[in-house]
Amino acid sequence: MAGNVWVLAEQWRGQLSDITYEVLALGKEVATALGVDLQAVLLGHEIKDLARSLGEANSVLYLDHTALATPVPETFAHALTFAIRARRPHVVLIPLTNVNWELGALLAAELEVGYVNACKDVRSEGGKLETRSLLYGGKMEAIVNPGQSPAILGILPGVRPTDQGRADAMPPVEELTVDLLETSSIRWKRYLEVEAGDIDISKQEVLVSVGRGIQSRDNVALAEDLAGALGGAVCGSRPVIDQGWLPLSRQVGKSGVVVKPKLYVAAGISGAPEHVEGMKNSDLIVAVNSDPQAPIFNVAHYGINADVMDVLPTLTEAVHSRKEVKKHAA
């Protein structure tokens, strides 16, 4: 009999992440196409109650161990490897977030099977799996047919709508006892919380976001001017934060904040998947980029193929003069 489809239910600090539901929705489609069950796998310590929220799955496999109370990737990989060897699933879907970043690769290495990274979709036809991975910063896609079983697949955020993977049903939960040694070579210490910034960008209605295309710290002022004119705030992509041009509290994306403003202006941002997952649900997205092929134009509603250094000041001026006109008219 063919093995089931597994979804790793991602939990972080005792909470299920949204991506868990997205991947469950995808898993359901794959399981249905293969004619097998969808199982959610939950790993942790004293978090069994979370299984109640995994109703999209036919059942939940729960592994509890004190060693799983702290986020040491290798320990999670050992536990999951143990479960896979015991139950032989056919497909294992791993949510690709910062929480489980290394897990898929570690798992594949332990099991000596291949791993497919960065899947934006998985389909199954006639029993054959087909994955579609996003590569080269979102500029190319690669189709792979993972042959062996289990197929370990890393799934990007946003594969399916979150709500599609939520269900009210109470799934049956089965516990699997696992023996784990806490690895002596890595010791978990603690979380360092993000230093509170002056503003919370997730609460702003208008965000002007700058990427590496802004080229220097001084040029960030151009974005600040536009944000000021529009009554919003400035944020940025990872390289801008790494350069120290904006504080960490202003980073949008996978490692940063997820935002959903009424307006998101992406200035000099290429649209790498790790950035896009943090802003794709914004109501209105306007992208400015000098590369007409930039993947951000596949996410934006409106695009401007030009130099940010020209566009930002001109736009700021236009906004100001429009406000002037409005003020006089009032």
Place this chain on the structure above:
Amino acid sequence: MKIIVLLKMVPDVVEELELAADGKALDTEFLRMIANEFDNHALEEALLLKEKYSGTVTVVALDAPEVDDALFTALAKGADQALKITDGDGTLGTRAGAYRLAQTLSSVPGLLPADLILTGAQAIDDLDGLTAPLVSHLLGLPQLAIVTKISVDTTAGVATVLREFPGGVRGEYEVKLPAVLGIQAAEKPPRYVPVAKVRAAMKSQAIQSVPAATAADGGVGLLPVEEMSKPEVTEHAQMLKGSPEEIANQLCEILAARGLL
């Protein structure tokens, strides 16, 4: 402290990417290759650690177009040794995935052991895995990826490492050396080195070539790509055209219509 940095050449995605005739890979003929951005951060972190704790930095790369430039640049920045793994036709680094890289590295004689093996948290062409976890597994060493800070207690042989989590939160770990760390961002942006210094390195220093080990991969390894293509665009942005002023005015109309102005 002995530090190894794994550096991989990847296509510069600022350039237009073209597909090969078989539709399964990129056309390498017109590709401009650059060092993977995250590997550059790994090199920077290694150089910072060397400055702080003293030791040596060895940079290892798979042969690929422009790899010599990248390796001489690393030497000019302060790396002590540069190794190039070759397979004869100079395209190893454009074909090898993370798995192959990991396998090849663990077979270079004299390279190991090292106290730290640093590489990028990811590369833009990582289809078959991520280098840090794969290398760590093959070498039986502990690993962490998405690392943003390392401090070392050289006498105790342990490193305190910060690894990223969502929302700007970081996790602190104590890792026994030797270890493999996937660097997300060095503590400082990668240093700039003037071309003159790279040229000087080309004259005074040398890159060592090491033949690639044949991958003993038992079926595991590079995944066959069935098809490669540009992403199908379901919804492309509506492009605003005209002079900068015209574009600005069009956008103002759009914003006003949505009550944003």
